[in-house]
Amino acid sequence: MAMKLTFLGTGTSTGVPTIGCGCEVCRSKDARDKRLRCSSLLEVDGKKILFDCGPDFRMQAINANINWIDAILLTHGHSDHVAGMDDLRTIPYAKYHWHLPEELEKGEVELPKINMYGLKRTNDSVRKLFFYCFPKPDKTGPHYTGMLPLLTLHDLPEPVSVFKVADGISVLPIQAMHAYLPVLGYRIRNFAYLTDLKTIEESEVEKLYGLDVLVLGMLRHNKPHGSHLSLDEAMEIVDKVKPKRTYFVHMSHDIGFHADFHDLRYHKSGVVGDFPVPSNCNLAYDGLEVEIAD
Template identity: 45%
Template sequence: MKITFLGTGTSTGVPEIGCQCEVCTSKDPRDWRLRTSVLVETGGKTILLDCGPDFRWQMITNKTYHLDAVLISHEHYDHVGGLDDLRPFCRVRGVDIYAEDYVAEAIETRIPYAFRIHKYPGVPNLELHRIGMEPFEAAGLSVIPIRVMHGRLPILGYRIGNMAYLTDLKYLPEEEYAKLEGLDMLIITALRKEDQPHPTHETLGEALVNIARIAPKESYLIHMGHRIGLHAVVEKELPPHVHLAYDGLKVGL
């Protein structure tokens, strides 16, 4: 399995518009973060986890020419804003999109032209699959949904093989931890430092507590804002098996 971190930033991205802090003005490319999205390649299949507004550029810079499925965590714009840009992948067949009911309804409301019976030529051909909490198959691969609480909003994380993706996490219901046993890789939110708590996202300190409990072999932090600090500094402060992911990072399992 190959994991590519297409974007590792929070909803505003980094640099944040108008900010002159040391992170937003950093010359280190690891401090420049597009909106969070991850590409999973395994068994000859390519699956996209979340499709935000930076999707087009992420596909171009990563030289991605094929997608088999897209898994959506929730309806917020930074996770669905790129769905219209799936059009080039729809020329041969439709792209399969997996999302739970309320997210599917939100997608249909935001881009209704993609789901009409009589479609305007050139609109994306999206095959929307509604999922629940039961395991399902996407592109022939087994996927286990993980209930994640984004503050009070229930959203989905996903486990594919021994990799799990938990974005926009504030806390996990107790019964979900059993689904995360035996992971080789955990990808998990760490919005900013623990002295700056947030009502709907984990801080770095909260993420480290969850990582210690889940006990994966390796963990990669995502969905970070500029308040996380400089990559070069924070990476040195982390335990050896925990890493600050950055855009373009590729990791093999």
């Protein structure tokens, strides 16, 4: 069965438009130039898998009609990837469209929890940031008696290896470095999601061969950045692993207009001249839906 990917947000940590910036991209009338913080939803075998849960999650869930999430895969603990988690408290209710079955209403049965996966260091950031969601087993410690996000955090053992989510869907973690911070990307069948990275070991690049769709974080084309891939650096990975289609995410306003992306050219290290970005490499935009062949 084909998988479906919905891009919920494709912008860098500031989002586009950027607060206080009046540049032509931030003022663009093209909806494809408006970028919420980075997140995507993958539908596979009738299950919904969310990549990250940033500060725009509430609007993203409303825009994409999300009413349940079978698993959340966290890339890393930066605010633009985790800050929306408080809004996950609505999801168990949304599952029932806010009309709980009697046994749940009476509290005879517990509300379903959302399973979330990440590196221990990522999950520890979540535990710290959302301390009130994780009361100690003896019910001491800071907690709140109202509506709370119902989350089960799974620390992925290192070295990372294949694990299963949502009743048996295999996920292959991919390790990369976001400057000095270890991050994870994830491969599910012939799809991979990898954002917020600067460097990646050859052994991890090998996990990206044979993809139908690669989603890759790429900040901008005009100058390198200390913790994100530029267009030149991203294309080096693309040229190596040759996915059938690549969608870039996590762009800043520096990338220019969506409509002009294919006017940009990129450089290959050690090669003179510049090259056109191939037509199977595109900027993703918020709301874009992509079918992925199995």
